[in-house]
Amino acid sequence: MSDKKASNAMWGGRFASGPAAIMEAINASIGFDKKLYAQDIRGSIAHSEMLAETGIIEEKDQEKIAHGLNTILKEIESGKFEFSTRLEDIHMNVEARLSELIGPAAGRLHTARSRNDQVAVDFRLWVKDEFHRVAEALKGLIEAFLKRAEEHAATVMPGFTHLQTAQPVTFGHHCMAYVEMFARDLSRVRDAIERMDESPLGAAALAGTGFPIDRFRTAKALGFREPTRNSLDSVSDRDYALEFLAIAAISATHLSRLAEEIVIWSTPQFGFVRLSDSFSTGSSIMPQKKNPDAAELVRAKTGRVNGHLIGLLTVMKGLPLTYSKDMQEDKEAVFDAAETLDLMLAAMTGMVGDMQVNEAAMKKAAGSGYSTATDLADWLVRTLNLPFREAHHVTGRAVALAEGKKVGLEKLTLEDLQSIHDGITDDIFSVLSVQNSVKSRTSFGGTAPAEVRRQIRYWKKRIAKA
Numbered sequence: 513m514s515d516k517k518a519s520n521a522m523w524g525g526r527f528a529s530g531p532a533a534i535m536e537a538i539n540a541s542i543g544f545d546k547k548l549y550a551q552d553i554r555g556s557i558a559h560s561e562m563l564a565e566t567g568i569i570e571e572k573d574q575e576k577i578a579h580g581l582n583t584i585l586k587e588i589e590s591g592k593f594e595f596s597t598r599l600e601d602i603h604m605n606v607e608a609r610l611s612e613l614i615g616p617a618a619g620r621l622h623t624a625r626s627r628n629d630q631v632a633v634d635f636r637l638w639v640k641d642e643f644h645r646v647a648e649a650l651k652g653l654i655e656a657f658l659k660r661a662e663e664h665a666a667t668v669m670p671g672f673t674h675l676q677t678a679q680p681v682t683f684g685h686h687c688m689a690y691v692e693m694f695a696r697d698l699s700r701v702r703d704a705i706e707r708m709d710e711s712p713l714g715a716a717a718l719a720g721t722g723f724p725i726d727r728f729r730t731a732k733a734l735g736f737r738e739p740t741r742n743s744l745d746s747v748s749d750r751d752y753a754l755e756f757l758a759i760a761a762i763s764a765t766h767l768s769r770l771a772e773e774i775v776i777w778s779t780p781q782f783g784f785v786r787l788s789d790s791f792s793t794g795s796s797i798m799p800q801k802k803n804p805d806a807a808e809l810v811r812a813k814t815g816r817v818n819g820h821l822i823g824l825l826t827v828m829k830g831l832p833l834t835y836s837k838d839m840q841e842d843k844e845a846v847f848d849a850a851e852t853l854d855l856m857l858a859a860m861t862g863m864v865g866d867m868q869v870n871e872a873a874m875k876k877a878a879g880s881g882y883s884t885a886t887d888l889a890d891w892l893v894r895t896l897n898l899p900f901r902e903a904h905h906v907t908g909r910a911v912a913l914a915e916g917k918k919v920g921l922e923k924l925t926l927e928d929l930q931s932i933h934d935g936i937t938d939d940i941f942s943v944l945s946v947q948n949s950v951k952s953r954t955s956f957g958g959t960a961p962a963e964v965r966r967q968i969r970y971w972k973k974r975i976a977k978a
Contacts, residue, residue, distance in 0.1 A: 540597040551637040558733040573617040580614040626717035628747040633713040649857040661687035666961040669874035677881030680946040685959040697763040708752035711736040715746035718834040748834040757821040768814035771807040786868040820845035878946040887943040
């Protein structure tokens with residue numbers, strides 16, 4: 513057997529040229545980090561302008577560099593640029609093409625920087641941009657919920673604990689619960705942007721540089737608040753990527769909980785909502801089926817986002833300062849999580865916006881399971897001054913009586929109720945309907961329609977300023 517055949521047998525048919533091909537395949541990141549092309553070119557232009565302003569390179573070289581980089585940007589955006597795995601990453605692909613376009617002047621661009629701080633600033637810029645996109649998508653979803661909440665501030669439905677009917681609420685109030693959830697996600701995004709708004713450019717490989725660079729100038733040019741303050745941390749920090757994934761995972765979990773409710777609500781057994789054809793599919797064998805596939809896929813994709821968070825945490829947990837090649841594994845996780853979250857938010861915003869609400873089915877279900885039992889107990893406490901535990905016991909007997917008669921609490925007669933406690937008067941019937949139950953929940957943040965509308969007004973103003 514020849515050496516070449518032996519090599520092929522050892523390394524496998526896919527890597528025809530042996531170890532060198534394997535190293536190229538495992539080392540190259542251009543297959544995914546080409547997504548950073550706009551940020552890479554933007555960072556390089558800012559760096560070259562600073563180099564010229566500080567006299568580190570000549571103005572004429574900077575002009576050539578800027579022109580060449582803008583040419584490359586147009587080539588990439590038009591699809592004419594040819595990426596090479598032999599050049600490893602987006603930085604070397606751009607630099608090689610720049611050399612072809614402008615000659616020796618291209619070699620001056622990398623003065624006073626390293627690929628370590630270059631990739632750190634590129635990735636930060638990308639994550640920051642994506643955070644802004646997520647913020648806008650979250651605002652769109654919140655606004656969709658506010659619209660539905662306003663429409664259904666007084667639409668009664670059952671509130672659940674343990675997926676069992678607990679107390680009547682309104683659908684508007686239920687929608688506002690998701691406004692609170694996604695507003696917290698939006699708040700986390702805003703906080704994360706503020707925390708990561710520092711430029712690592714100029715940290716060089718790990719120790720800074722002896723050239724008289726102006727890091728404040730490049731930070732400002734790239735839209736950062738200020739430069740990072742420690743060169744070691746600058747090139748080894750990936751907290752912003754981890755925080756993006758953590759926020760994405762929390763938001764995806766909220767989306768998944770909502771998706772689960774939509775799946776349940778759209779079943780014939782519940783019939784609370786009906787999804788449009790845009791967000792559901794039929795069955796290949798059962799013509800009567802209308803499946804909530806979009807909601808189910810949102811629910812499933814949450815596991816994918818969660819997995820990316822755990823993956824990057826695991827990559828980072830054992831790395832000494834400063835840069836290690838392990839960090840190359842940061843981008844695919846964030847890129848895929850971002851794309852997945854964008855899709856999930858868009859799908860859910862669409863579902864919330866155009867699903868049909870079956871008010872009659874919600875109202876019927878709201879009165880099931882003796883959902884106004886707590887109202888009966890509260891009335892006994894307020895009106896008869898019973899201790900709550902005694903009121904709870906009396907109410908339990910009333911529920912048992914209603915079950916035996918196969919009627920709702922509101923259908924029991926006054927005589928029935930007085931047989932349990934002789935202090936009960938006909939005023940009790942003012943609290944036993946689901947409409948009166950929800951109207952009575954006027955505590956701040958409660959389900960009373962007036963309180964729901966107050967919270968809607970508050971959130972409309974707050975989101976308008978977000």
